[in-house]
Amino acid sequence: MLASTPLHILIVDDSLTDCVIFRRYLTRGVQNPYVVSEVSTAAQALLHLQSNRPDCVLLDFNLPDSDGVSLVKKIVGTHGENAFGIVMLTSNHEVELAVEALRSGAHDFLPKGGTNAIVLRRAVENATEKAAIQRELETQRHELAQKNAELQIHVQRLEKEMSDRLHAETRLRQSENQLRVVTDHAAVLLVLCDRDYRYKFVNRHYASRFGREPEEVVGHHIQDIMGKQAFEIILPYLDRVLLGERVEFEIEIPFQTLGLRWMSVVYVPERGHDGTVHGLIGVMSDTTARKTAEMELEHARDEALAASRAKDDFLAALSHELRTPLNPILLLSSDAADDESLPEHVRSVFETIRKNVDLEARLIDDLLNITRISRGKMALDRLPVDIHAVLTDAMTNVAVEIHAKHLSLRQQLKATGHTVLGDAVRLQQVFWNVLKNAVKFTPEGGCITVTTRTILEDDVIEIGIVDTGIGMTPAELERVFDAFAQGDHAGDGGSHRFGGLGLGLAISQMLVQSHFGQIQACSEGPGEGAVFVIRLPLVPDICLTLNTPDPGETAEVRTGASVRILLVEDHEPTRTALAHLLKRRHYTVITAASLEEARQISKGESFDLLISDIGLPDGNGYDLMQELAGRHSMKGIALTGYGMDRDIDRSTEAGFVAHLTKPIQVQTLEAAIQVALSPSAR
CATH class of the missing domain: 3.30.565.10 (Histidine kinase-like ATPase, C-terminal domain)
Incomplete structure (x- = not known):
């Protein structure tokens, strides 16, 4: 748990507004206000950390002199991975970069757009606590390595003493006393068992886990101390060790008195002078805190990926809604700009409209x-x-x-x-x-x-x-x-x-x-x-x-009233504009506003070409294309506000010859129709 004294927070952000907001979140309305320091560049942050040791660093991904991931790597390289908590502040769509920051040593990340006081304080406290847990785990690992080395020395001495026990009882007792002193102060759990799974030795740390003294454990069966369910889980590993194999594993064990705990375990055989296995030696450490932190990180990653998918879905829907109203404007203006029956100044006005709507469509793409x-x-x-x-x-x-x-x-x-x-x-x-x-x-x-x-x-x-x-x-x-x-x-x-x-x-x-x-x-x-x-x-x-057409590549394409087009579009202005423009070009056009209406029309009439929106009120254009292509070998053009890569791929799979993303010019539609009606179209 975090200490009751105020946490020291370093904010690294070049936005004065964000710094003021974050300071207010961390210092107002809190029983134990945070102590907050602020810098605006990566260089200032590194200089500050040379002489100060905050509990947590709250840093923006975009800084004037560095990006957030590079700064995290520099901090970790200078001060170590868990010297203090690190929280990365990102924009709402920088999910993959936030995950990269976590891989580089950050403990958490927050999108700026969705941050409030509670979320910010929770992230700071979680990152600080995770860093503290990791430091404690590093300390335990270091102590474990040292104690393991000492243990190996003493185990070797113990084996020699045990082989000579009939001739050196006094020396053996002295060795056991020395071993007890060392192992009782070890941060790991140590046991020595015989072939009948009965304890011959446990250190004080192991015995205290079960509320006992070491002498109260020695002589008991493992199941008596750990519980039946825990014993049955580790029994396969015990049997392998008694066959002479060294076993190392990490597992969640349901202890009878402790509940579920993650344990890192090393079992080695205890051998006599002749190589016979007399029992086993076990070295264990509790890794529950580390595993919990890892699972929290995995959960955060899963949430980030889910958020990324939700963002993509939202952008696709928003793009569709922004594009659809522009479509009839661009269709009509592009048609009028090329209509030689109109005065030059009128066509010039429509050309200006066409260019600006076209540019607006591109701007929508960029912003989204x-x-x-x-x-x-x-x-x-x-x-x-x-x-x-x-x-x-x-x-x-x-x-x-x-x-x-x-x-x-x-x-x-x-x-x-x-x-x-x-x-x-x-x-x-x-x-x-x-x-x-x-x-x-x-x-x-x-x-x-x-x-x-x-x-x-x-x-x-x-x-x-x-x-x-x-x-x-x-x-x-x-x-x-x-x-x-x-x-x-x-x-x-x-x-x-x-x-x-x-x-x-x-x-x-x-x-x-x-x-x-x-x-x-x-x-x-x-x-x-x-x-x-x-x-x-x-x-x-x-x-x-490169763009000069080859005269030998021309092919006869049907045009005019002999071409029957089924137009399916639920947006009434677009449907009306499209039908008008296509009829002006002498195509025979039948319109439908829904999937069911299109199905009913196609039952009684035949068509050469389907032009269909994808998002329909009672279904989608993909299904309609597959049905009509299967029944009538009809070709189709998808005309939709959904223009992401996955939408285009899905159109191709459904059988559409072309995928046009709204808004479009009438010339683009004409070109697509010519391609779709050509004998080689596929």
Whole structure:
């Protein structure tokens, strides 16, 4: 149990807000308030621990000069694994990193988002107690090793004395007395038994476990002292030792008087001069505390894994709900943007809507899957991209804000080579994030300059975005690309003035790096503006021909009213928009809003293609696809808000030719229909 004196806690966190909250949790409303110290960097924490020994260290995973796992390893390497308790503070989705911290020497972890005073104090007390238990176990192991060595010496002496007992009774008694002194002070349980399982010797520690003196145990059968059930459990091991085998094991034993206890046991044969086994020697230690700690750790790991699975399910559902309302907007705007019957300025408006909805869909992906992005598991649509065109689109998207703040935008796009292999939408997102920041932090009347140049010796294009805004301090520059990091302006209510979550530049850096590029930030200081430089590798000439279609690969595909499509979608705006757009393209479309309605329609009519949502009010599109493919050999396209890898795999297994994640452009749907109707589609 923890001591009644106040626990000393060291908080390692660069967030002043979190430090204030944690100090309040630990010092207010508590009968025995904690003594709290605070530092904000890993270096300060290591320096503090050189001269202070807290009971527990409460540290954030993200620090200005180190990550939490590296700091845990340094602390353990300097002070040992259990010098004090260590609790890692993580974000809600950093479960796997929290488990890595536990493997590195931390005793517990807490997600910041779900922490309250009770949870925090319980975690601190549990970590402190676990560390104390582990220190005690280490001490016991050390003492056991020392006493085992001493025991071996004395056991060897005892064997010799016993073989000469008829000639040296006096010497034997002296040896036994010496052995008693040593073993009675040993931290382990020691026994000597004959072949009939009767005690010939026990140390005082063993006898006291059963509330007896050693002389009250000697001569009794093992079952009399331990109990019948405990004896039956260890009997197979005893028999192996009496056959001459050394046995070592750890087992949970139901003692008659002690209850269930975990014991680490070593049995060795007691041999005479002729090698005959006369009995056995047992060395035991109680490992219940260690096993309990291990089981608690395993339980915490299981809970963490369960939480991770729950998070994935939540993100999938949330992604679906956010995507679905965008789908009819993107479908209709993409169709109108390509409709040559509309005036040019009207198509331009719809094109702006299309681009921004498309970008919004990507932003939803990033915000919901920031962990996936950080691990480099994000899929990119890599095609030859004109950087000047992408920059122009990005500048167009911030034109309204620039005009509203009366800023001047200067363009010096002088790069002679400006084609890269990448994802145009993702690259536009990068430029939009940086430009948005420049607009946000540049006061009215300021200037933003966008430049490009080709660096031939490195075969890269360099994009520069320069503003005359509020600038950055050296400390801000160090964390400018950290997720959820805010500038020093946020400390005095600046976050209300400028807004934002601090994700834009972190995501931009990940996206640039995923394109094998670099992004850097610099500033001469507060009030001196900021410069962001992005370098991307230019596309090799051979890549420009990779996407040219082969004239010999064309195949006849059915189109028009001869193609009958069964459209299953429970979201009425999406169903209406899809049906309208498909009919405009001369397809014959029959709609259904549920699984049962689709089944009834398919019984009386035949179709060439199924376009179905996955999540339906009375079932799912996977089952429908399998039924129709089995009965009519129908091909299908999955159109859904669920776009995680497991959803795509499941669509393929169900028989869908394509899996389209909402929101989609009508051109994307048309391409998928052509692929699905081609003779080679599978």
